[in-house]
Amino acid sequence: MAVVDHDALTGPGRADQAVALVPAGGEAVYRGWMLRSEQYAAFAEALSRRGVTLRTSPEQYRQAHELPGWYAALAAYTPTSVWTGGDLRADFDRVRVELGNGPAVLRDYTKSMKHYWHEAVFIPDLADSETAWKVASRLRHLREDDFVGGFVLRRYERFTSVEARTWWVNGVCVLVSAHPDTPNDVPHLDVDLVAVTPVIAALGLPFITVDLALRDDGVWRIIEIGDGQVSDRPATTEPSSLVTALLAGTS
Template identity: 55%
Template sequence: MLLVPGDPLNPRRDDPHFAAQAAAARAAGVPVNRVDHDALVRATQDNGEAAAAVAGVPASEDAVYRGWMLSSAQYAALAEALEARGVHLRTSAEEYRTAHELPGWYDALRSVTPESVWTEGSDLVDLVKAARGLGAGAGVLRDHVKSMKHHWSEACYLPDVLDDAAVERIGARFLELRDDAFTGGFVVRRFEEFTGAEARTWWIGGRCVLTTPHPDTPDELPTGLDLIEIEPLVAELALPFVTVDVIRRTDGAWRVVELGDGQVSDWPATADPAELVSALFQPGR
């Protein structure tokens, strides 16, 4: 079964952003059902909201969600509400959190991703202390889930991680912009120089099954992609469905920018959603 969000303006229709994927699933004979994303967002405050979000979803031994990003707590509420209806999500709540939050996957991919330190919580003093742990040089700021890269100079890029005043100022602006969406704690990653386009790779059962452009650059796909160092590390994580965003560093090495749960990773507009459906639901998955 494929689960997609319903259209907030008409719950009897699929959310327009995921409608093409839902249509491709139906064309392939995969049952599609809708969940109420707005109710899921409220689920951590009221457990009844999660049950309401999945009302009407029939039982299924294997369900995959393709929808808007959920916090780990919201996904756990979704999984619990579905289990009560006899629906088993392919990705457990624990597996979702491992993929969704950087501290869950960082150690496994340490050798192929920028060096990172993090805090638990939003204390700016803790952020300054953590940043010092990287030593001299530039860094990139984010939380356990997301950066504010579109606000690069004011809330993302740290020219010198040892400049306490600048780190605190940029951290404060990051908190302001992320607001209620701030998740887990601060993460400071060592800045690395990249070149060329970023690729989004799609992994099922620890194996890369698709390579697409990154949704931010849907018309650009890097050439010569080499996953030889990355593949065994992702396989070792043993996660059911993830994406790994990779890009070439200026010295030629392929580096992991991000690992994320595949259920909430955006699909590029230039790629055929039937390819994703086929990969997810072919026999034996």
């Protein structure tokens, strides 16, 4: 185990400084604050100069961390989504029209602002271009320098359960926990993973989280996928429980 300097890791050109205390040689798993994909790539390069290989490659990290990386493989199991390559209104309006009329939710490639639901997430009707752009502008303002990639519009679906966070190692679910945003809301521990397990395993990603919720028609839907290295642990799940599950999954 070694400590990396997160402030240095997120500063330009300071990745080598960030890993100065990491022992040379071997394989590593990062567990810490969220990194932009380009920061993670610089992190991996700095570690490689010390002879250390991250188990999750930069390409795998981006695939799990950013919605466009995993969406195509899981499109049948998650709300229909479209996205832009930046924050221009013309691009936003293009994908808004592509998704069609009706309600939608908004985020960027890595994160929504769900605590600002009516201001920066929920769009009652995509046909209302001015209201839709007002929501998008608010999201962009709130995300500031943390805005990643572009706008992602997702077809709104109605859910009847809290989100469950599932933890996957090498394509196998090793733990079901509450979602970090609702740690005291116990999720359905009988989450039906039969349909999604083969497609999640086919992603070939070493360590990810998959958040699911029960839609109002009784179907479990994927809300989000994230790289497990930077996925938050709910306060109601003991660290030892998570570590034990993860270690069991790698054995």
